[in-house]
Amino acid sequence: MDVEASLASTVKVQEAFRTLALLQLTYTLFPKSAEVSDGDCFDYVIVGGGGAGCVLANRLSEQPGVSVLLVEAGGDPPIESQWPALQTYTLRSYLDWNYTTTPDPVSQRCHKQHSGNLVAGRVLGGSTALSSLYYVRGNPRDYDTWADLLDDRNWSWDAVYPYFKKGEDLKDCEVLSSSCAKYYGTSGYLGLTRDPNPKSRRYLNAFKELNYSTPLDINGCSFSGYVQQMFMIADGVQQNTAYAYLSPVKDRANLHVLKHATVYEILFDSSDRAIGVKLTKDNKNMSVRARKEVILSAGTFNSPQLLMLSGIGPKEHLQELGIRVRSDLPVGFNYQNHVSVFVPFKMDYSRAPLVPTDPRRSSLFTSFIGSVPANGSADRIEYENVNYIVQHDSQDLLQFCAFYHGYENRICQTLFDESRGRDVLLSCAVMLYPESRGRVMLRSADIADPPLIDAGILRDERDLERYVGYIENTLRLLNTTLLRSVKAEVVDLKLQMCEGLELWSKPYIRCYVRCMVATLHHYLGTCAMGSVVDSELRVHGVRGLRVVDASVMPSNVGGPTTAAVVMLAEKAADIIKYGHHKNINNNQCEPEQYTHHEKDIEHKNFQFQETQKEHENVQYQEIQKEVTHASSSSQNPLEKTKKGSNMQILKIPMKNTKKGRT
Ligand SMILES: Cc1cc2nc3c(=O)[nH]c(=O)nc-3n(C[C@H](O)[C@H](O)[C@H](O)COP(=O)(O)OP(=O)(O)OC[C@H]3O[C@@H](n4cnc5c(N)ncnc54)[C@H](O)[C@@H]3O)c2cc1C
Incomplete structure (x- = not known):
């Protein structure tokens, strides 16, 4: 198999899916598109x-x-975008805004055109419909940092924790039957399960040998260590927010969803109050009015784009483009993201036949993650280590390298050829808290022009130096019993840029990182709380306008961003409904009083190990009964309509409307 063939086959499958989409097989799962006329008014x-x-x-x-x-x-x-392991086919497709970074003078030197693909969903559910579905809340310190930056305890961990729980519907039997269960919500909308796998278990043991903890979960009873992670998957279906939050209320009379409509400007009255938006639908322009508020949730690239197109942004930049300035704010600055560098280990020689991936499984690859603590501090996370186990000679390796990350074909071919016959462990070090910042700007005053995105990767030299430490740490894996027993080696990618440097010396690692560093898709910060919006998410300098999405996050979180975004939206909904921050501590979520003192966490880990076994036998059986009952009574419209036809494989269970949810 060569790279060109792999890329061509990926595109072919994408085309087939696009044709399949014309059949609108998921149509019954979501709200119908609203009938909206020019001038219509909504709250x-x-x-x-x-x-x-x-x-x-x-x-x-x-x-x-x-x-x-x-x-x-x-x-x-x-x-x-409903079946988890088909994620790859959603990227750089018609479901994606298909943005790229501006050509990078410092990093991404091993990527085609020296720029990275910035995937962002253009579909109901947004980027969550294109997501890898890892559910990680991050670290309590992340939110305490928000509170410190904003000087507002309403965004501290204690204040946001109930809103994480409010969104969650934990369905993982093993976690439910453990003492970690109490840290999760079980009556929210976002279904959560893990995908435990014996293959990853032996690798977890290798990390244990390196003195890392291997707790059951890292979303509450522990915040660091290597785990078989939690996924936003339930009953084999992706829990993108459209499926999780809209399907159960798709017939609600006061909820109108206008699809395939692009907003291009916010409308204001003479007192700078937002009163509606202008949009394009079916090539026609129209306006819709908002009686109470306009809320931008267009994501980290498009929310700042819309603000700037509407006169809210940095004065000089707007004036250059001839846009009248309504409020001079640092919109588009403070762009942050997670970045990743992988180290490929070639493992066992194997003749085992390739096993095709079940599309309802968690992802293309078996994976597990580590939230790697800084030396000597169990609750201060330094970086994340995402590990993928790839079957020998699998085309998926090429897809990951050349399509998902867009590295040069030559490098991906070397990766494939050099690991022939052997399973591969791709160990990715993800920088969670880069010092570098990028910026989102307008390319022109026309909404049709994609924003200019300077990702600023590794621009701050400190990031590069920290990465050297992460990679050295990753290489320690070679000393473990497991890797020694299979005579594991690191695949030499033969990077031209690093020729002549001693392999895995510090200068080589610096070169390797500059070359291979890749953007992930956890963008945030371009309409940050504090500078662009206040801590109740209202845009400074105007009225009737809020931003609620990842762009308002003032600083990074220690994991992929969906959990934080859902929490933020849950909290924003209460702020909007009640006119102010609401303390829901004594409300339906009943959170534990949480302190993230190190000793407390250690104690909880210990307690968890001690009590887990006791709980398991009794509760597991009870839960299993419930699960069996629920799945036998679940409704499935697709299954009903397609019975007997060869479309029967397209089973997506309809999300049940839960008691107390609507
Ligand atoms: C490939 C990929 C993998 C990811 N994997 C994970 C993961 O494993 N775990 C995790 O926690 N997070 C993951 N994320 C991140 C997560 O999906 C995002 O953080 C989250 O979706 C951000 O939510 P948002 O509301 O800010 O923006 P989005 O979800 O991007 O939503 C913005 C929405 O606004 C719409 N929109 C934009 N402009 C306009 C306009 N002018 N008019 C009308 N509509 C507009 C878009 O079409 C989109 O639907 C991933 C993201 C991507 C892209």
Whole structure:
């Protein structure tokens, strides 16, 4: 198999899925597209039905007398964004805004055109419909940092923790039957399960040998260590926010979802109050009005783009483009993201036949993650280590390298050829808290022009030096019993840029990192709380306008961002409904009083190990009974309509409307 053939076959499968989407097989799962006319008025107009927008639309429309319009540029999530392991086919497809970074003078030297693909969903559910589905809340310190930056305890860990729980519907039997269960919500919308796998177990043991903890979970009873991670998957279906939050309320009369409609400007009255938006639908322009508020949830690239197109942004930049300045704010600055560098280990020689991936499994690869603590501090996380186990000679390796990350074909071919006959462990070190910052700017005053995105990767020299430490740490894996027993080696990618440097010496690692560093898709910070919006998410300098999405996060979190975005939208919904921050501590979520003192965490880990076994036998059986009962009674419209036809494989269980949710 060569790279060109692998890329061509990926594109072919994407084309096939696009054709399949014409059949609208998922149509019955989502709200119908609203009939909206020019000048129509709603209480709230939400722009963007993505990670945050779907959550908000659901929660705001819980109030029966309140009308909500959700405007989304894309349509319903198709099959490939409902089944977890088909994620690859959603990237750089019609479901993606297909943005790229500006050519990078410092890093990404091993990528085609020296720029990275910035995947962002253009579909109901937004980027959560294209996601790898890892569910990680991050570290309590992340939110305490927000509170410190904003000088507002309403964003501290203690204040946000109940909102994480509010969104969650933990369905993982093993975690439910352990003492970790109490740290999760079980009556929210976002279904969560893990995908434990014996293959990853032996690797977890290798990390244990390196003195890392291997707890059951890292979302509450512990925050660091190597785990078989939690996924936003339930009953084999992706829990993108459209499926999780809109499907159960798809017939709500006061919730209107306008699909395939792109907002291009925010409308203001003479007192700078947002009163609606202008949008394009079916090549026609129209306006819709908002009685109470306009809420931007268009994501880290498009929310700042819309603000700037509407006169809210850095004065000089707007004036250069001839845009009248309404409020001079640092919109587009403070862009942050996680970046990743992988180290490929070639493992056992294997003749085992390739096993095709079950599309409802968690991802293309078996994986496990580590939240790697800084030396001597169990609750201060330094970086994340995402590990993928790839079957020998699998085309998936080429797909990951050349398609997913867009590295040069030559490098991906070397990776494939040099590891022939052997399983591969791709161990990715993810920088969670880079010092470097990028910026999102307008390319022109036309919405049709994609924003200019300077990702700023490794621009701050400290990031490069920290990466040297992460990679050296990753290489320690070679000293473990497991890797020694299979005579594991690191694959030499023969990077031209690093020729002449001694392999894995510090100068080589610096060169390797500059060459191979890749952007992930956890963008945030371009309309940050504090500088662009206040801590109740209202845009400074105007009225009637909020931003609620990843762009308002003032600083990074220690894990992929969906959990934080859903929490943020859950909290924003209450702020909007009640007119102020609401303390829900004594409400339906009943959170534990949490302190993240190191000793406390160690104690909880210990308790967990001690009590886990006791709980397991009794509770597991009870839960198993419930699960069996629930799955035998679950409704499945696709299954019903397609019975007997060869489309029967397209089983997506309809999300049940839970008691107390609507
Ligand atoms: C490939 C990929 C993998 C990821 N993997 C993970 C993971 O494993 N775990 C995790 O926690 N997070 C993951 N994430 C990150 C996560 O999906 C995002 O953090 C989250 O979706 C951000 O939510 P948001 O509401 O800010 O933006 P989005 O979810 O991107 O939503 C923005 C929405 O606004 C719409 N929109 C934009 N402009 C307009 C306009 N002008 N008019 C109308 N609509 C508009 C878009 O079409 C989109 O639907 C991943 C993201 C990507 C892209």
